[in-house]
Amino acid sequence: MKTHIFAFTLSIVLCLTARAGLKWDQTAIELHPTVTDKQAIGHFKYENTGDKPVKFKSVKTSCGCTAAQTQKEEVPAGEKGEITATFNIGERTGTQVKTVTVETDDPANVTTVLTLKAVIPQQLEITPTFVFWGQGEAPKPKTIVVRAAKDFPVKHLKVTSSSPDFRAKVEETGNGQFKIDVQPQETNRLIASTLTIQPEDSQKIFYATARITNARAVQ
Amino acid sequence: MNDAPTIKHQTSNFLNFVWRIVDVIVGGIFIYAGAIKVFDPVQFAIDIDNYKILPWPIGVGLAFYLPWLEILCGLALILRRLYLGGLSILTGLVAVFLVATIAAKVRGLDITCGCFGHASQNWNFSAHLALDLATLGALLALSFRVMSGNRLQDAV
Amino acid sequence: MVKSSLVRQALILVALAFVPGFVQAIFFWDKVSWRSPVPASEMVTVTQARAWGENTIWVDARPDNEFARDHVPGALPLNEDRWSELLPQFLAAWSPEKKVVVYCSSEGCNASREVAHRLRKEAQLANVFVLEGGWEEWLKEKR
Numbered sequence A: 001m002k003t004h005i006f007a008f009t010l011s012i013v014l015c016l017t018a019r020a021g022l023k024w025d026q027t028a029i030e031l032h033p034t035v036t037d038k039q040a041i042g043h044f045k046y047e048n049t050g051d052k053p054v055k056f057k058s059v060k061t062s063c064g065c066t067a068a069q070t071q072k073e074e075v076p077a078g079e080k081g082e083i084t085a086t087f088n089i090g091e092r093t094g095t096q097v098k099t100v101t102v103e104t105d106d107p108a109n110v111t112t113v114l115t116l117k118a119v120i121p122q123q124l125e126i127t128p129t130f131v132f133w134g135q136g137e138a139p140k141p142k143t144i145v146v147r148a149a150k151d152f153p154v155k156h157l158k159v160t161s162s163s164p165d166f167r168a169k170v171e172e173t174g175n176g177q178f179k180i181d182v183q184p185q186e187t188n189r190l191i192a193s194t195l196t197i198q199p200e201d202s203q204k205i206f207y208a209t210a211r212i213t214n215a216r217a218v219q
Numbered sequence B: 001m002n003d004a005p006t007i008k009h010q011t012s013n014f015l016n017f018v019w020r021i022v023d024v025i026v027g028g029i030f031i032y033a034g035a036i037k038v039f040d041p042v043q044f045a046i047d048i049d050n051y052k053i054l055p056w057p058i059g060v061g062l063a064f065y066l067p068w069l070e071i072l073c074g075l076a077l078i079l080r081r082l083y084l085g086g087l088s089i090l091t092g093l094v095a096v097f098l099v100a101t102i103a104a105k106v107r108g109l110d111i112t113c114g115c116f117g118h119a120s121q122n123w124n125f126s127a128h129l130a131l132d133l134a135t136l137g138a139l140l141a142l143s144f145r146v147m148s149g150n151r152l153q154d155a156v
Numbered sequence C: 001m002v003k004s005s006l007v008r009q010a011l012i013l014v015a016l017a018f019v020p021g022f023v024q025a026i027f028f029w030d031k032v033s034w035r036s037p038v039p040a041s042e043m044v045t046v047t048q049a050r051a052w053g054e055n056t057i058w059v060d061a062r063p064d065n066e067f068a069r070d071h072v073p074g075a076l077p078l079n080e081d082r083w084s085e086l087l088p089q090f091l092a093a094w095s096p097e098k099k100v101v102v103y104c105s106s107e108g109c110n111a112s113r114e115v116a117h118r119l120r121k122e123a124q125l126a127n128v129f130v131l132e133g134g135w136e137e138w139l140k141e142k143r
Helices: A002-015 B006-039 B041-050 B056-079 B083-106 B117-122 B125-147 C002-027 C046-051 C064-069 C083-093 C111-121 C134-142
Strands: A022-024 A028-031 A039-048 A054-061 A066-070 A080-088 A094-104 A111-120 A124-127 A130-134 A142-148 A157-161 A166-174 A177-184 A192-199 A206-213 C056-060 C099-103 C128-131
Touching: A022 A111, A028 A039, A039 A111, A054 A066, A066 A094, A080 A094, A080 A111, A124 A192, A124 A206, A130 A142, A142 A192, A157 A166, A157 A177, A166 A192, A177 A192, A177 A206, A192 C083, A206 C083, B006 B041, B006 B056, B006 B083, B006 B125, B041 B056, B056 B083, B056 C002, B083 B125, B083 C002, C046 C056, C046 C128, C046 C134, C056 C083, C099 C111, C099 C134, C111 C128, C128 C134
Parallel strands: A028 A111, A130 A206, C056 C099, C099 C128
Antiparallel strands: A022 A039, A039 A080, A054 A094, A066 A080, A094 A111, A124 A142, A142 A177, A157 A192, A166 A177, A192 A206
């Protein structure tokens, strides 16, 4: 907080000589989308506090997953507006930081970097999401550990295998942790199965993969 | 003989006071800048690396060392202990940094200064340059003042 | 005389600063990567990856439309927008002796590192690499 106050004061002092153009409300926004949100949207508001119109020369995002829209190409003096950054969450997890680099024709502020930080809640942590056996390897069960996040208590976990060639058994090990024992019927054929993992009372479905691979090495 | 240059004495006292203020401001800037970097040495190491002048391991070492040097030298300016040493180190640091910054810009590297920690990442290049030139100016002014010899006994 | 006291003072400050700096470095010993910003073993050049020949699985971490336009011959798409949809087909092509090389548009793009990280952490695959320079570098080497 002190950092921002000092930096803010200093930039005011520096800007006193230049007739400041675009002033941003915030250049860093932190969002907390919910589990079911598909997008996280940040509204970067600005105001042209100078006496000349400011034109946006380019608006570039750090990745293809984020789109940025300016409402207008040119901002007349005294006008306000915003750049809307839409981050498509997809199946990303954890804290995602995406930036929007804005270039204007304002000599005091040619480049501004807007930062969008999205903290994506992760309901379950599945380790590993992939278990495999080499062809001919002994068909012993392998374990997948599922850990529920502290803010998302899970009472019951439903696990189904897409193929009857693989059997999945769920066991609660306490403290929001579960283990899934996966076992193939045989390992001679290159068979596979997608395990559907669904917490009780949740819309969200998670996946894990089990398969037999042609391998010389053993996992 | 003693009461002769009274006005001159008052003026020089006032000037001394002004220079002390400059000492405190400049010293304060470096203590502040150093303190911010002390809290996130990893980020500072990354910022140093962005200049692509030093190999990574050296950058990491500097990331842990430089902020403390800045703090100590800033204190030297304010407390007037080891003043000359502090002044010369800080002048050297700012000069080297300015050269590195201009070199990076010329090479087209994308750098966030890193001098004020990542808080300053949203400032533009000219704002940074202006502040650094101003700081260098103040440091040089303080140096010239010391070298002009009159107040040498004040600088410990 | 001024010069010698200046040097003496400067040396004292330079030496003093080592103490807290050293203490802090000890504190951060495990929290910082001392040898390189990204562990060197994660990155691979186009030349190196091509030298692995048949043993390489190329993974394209770019958005679907870019993959559709053009991609490394034989590459499989795997991005974070449709992760669980695209992962099974990648895993079907994978086997333990293969080397996975993930790329996105260029050096500056982060998607390849993120996809590689997920493959290592979630699927726990070994031999997952990120292509230095990305698709841009591949195009250059093709000539």
